[in-house]
Amino acid sequence: MSGPLIDFDRVSQIYASRDGSPVWALRDVSLTVEAGEFVCLIGPSGCGKSTLIHLLAGFLTPTSGDVRFRGRPLAGPGPERGVVFQEYALFAWMTARQNVEFGLRMQRVSAPIRRRRALEALDRVGLRHAADRYPHELSGGMRQRVAVARALVVEPEVVLMDEPFAAVDAMTRTTLQEDLLRLWRETGVSVLFVTHNIDEAVFLAQRVVVMGAGPGVIREDLTVDLPYPRDRGSADFGREYARIAAALARGSQKAGGTDGERRAA
Numbered sequence: 001m002s003g004p005l006i007d008f009d010r011v012s013q014i015y016a017s018r019d020g021s022p023v024w025a026l027r028d029v030s031l032t033v034e035a036g037e038f039v040c041l042i043g044p045s046g047c048g049k050s051t052l053i054h055l056l057a058g059f060l061t062p063t064s065g066d067v068r069f070r071g072r073p074l075a076g077p078g079p080e081r082g083v084v085f086q087e088y089a090l091f092a093w094m095t096a097r098q099n100v101e102f103g104l105r106m107q108r109v110s111a112p113i114r115r116r117r118a119l120e121a122l123d124r125v126g127l128r129h130a131a132d133r134y135p136h137e138l139s140g141g142m143r144q145r146v147a148v149a150r151a152l153v154v155e156p157e158v159v160l161m162d163e164p165f166a167a168v169d170a171m172t173r174t175t176l177q178e179d180l181l182r183l184w185r186e187t188g189v190s191v192l193f194v195t196h197n198i199d200e201a202v203f204l205a206q207r208v209v210v211m212g213a214g215p216g217v218i219r220e221d222l223t224v225d226l227p228y229p230r231d232r233g234s235a236d237f238g239r240e241y242a243r244i245a246a247a248l249a250r251g252s253q254k255a256g257g258t259d260g261e262r263r264a265a
């Protein structure tokens with residue numbers, strides 16, 4: 001393939017606030033993601049991380065600029081872009097297997113193939129045994145695993161994850177991170193992952209995109225050049241952590257700047 005998988009080209013997103021005044025969620029954001037990359041977006045609350053994910057998911061159309069996938073402007077949601085949110089967005093009235101089958105049903109995949117693929121996807125996240133349970137019978141971590149299986153079962157080219165592990169306890173979170181890395185390496189899918197957590201970004205990402213708020217811009221785009229699996233106790237890990245923390249601190253000092261500053265930086 002020539003060109004990036006994902007291309008944000010000078011994208012701005014303006015919402016109307018309750019009193020009608022404009023809210024610049026993103027201003028002039030340019031970002032590319034290559035096929036197979038694992039990229040984390042990190043930044044203060046309100047810097048437009050979720051907006052960026054929603055644009056890419058096709059839930060929103062940018063106020064100006066273009067969002068392209070494989071060189072083509074996006075026109076709504078599509079099966080090549082899977083989404084996992086922080087909240088367990090599972091259908092309460094469906095079992096884990098039925099939840100995972102949902103996307104395949106939309107694609108009109110036949111019932112026996114749906115069933116087989118859903119069970120395989122649940123197996124990959126270690127939940128085949130829980131296929132017939134309803135969401136309320138699952139722990140928070142298990143529900144997020146089902147959400148990951150549901151996103152992956154349709155074999156997307158990118159998974160968009162908006163703070164997917166923020167609501168689970170620390171130990172479960174670590175396990176989910178390890179599982180996600182394994183799935184990423186097994187499938188070759190690209191991952192765009194929003195987090196507030198520097199440790200999570202350093203553990204997971206090949207690139208960490210640091211955003212700033214007021215309006216939302218990209219401040220820095222940092223490569224994390226550490227081999228996988230990463231050792232949280234290593235000096236190298238600590239150095240990368242400090243580098244990203246410093247970039248975040250610089251970004252918040254510059255709040256209110258423009259994308260032009262990023263280019264100049």
Ligand SMILES: Nc1ncnc2c1ncn2[C@@H]1O[C@H](COP(=O)(O)OP(=O)(O)OP(=O)(O)O)[C@@H](O)[C@H]1O
Pocket residue numbers: 015016017023024025043044045046047048049050051052216
């Ligand atoms: N539907 C909306 N209408 C009006 N303003 C909105 C809307 N959605 C988001 N905003 C505003 O746009 C800005 C960016 O919001 P967004 O949710 O993308 O940020 P975020 O970085 O994901 O924040 P957080 O880390 O708190 O989830 C914020 O100022 C927010 O209040």
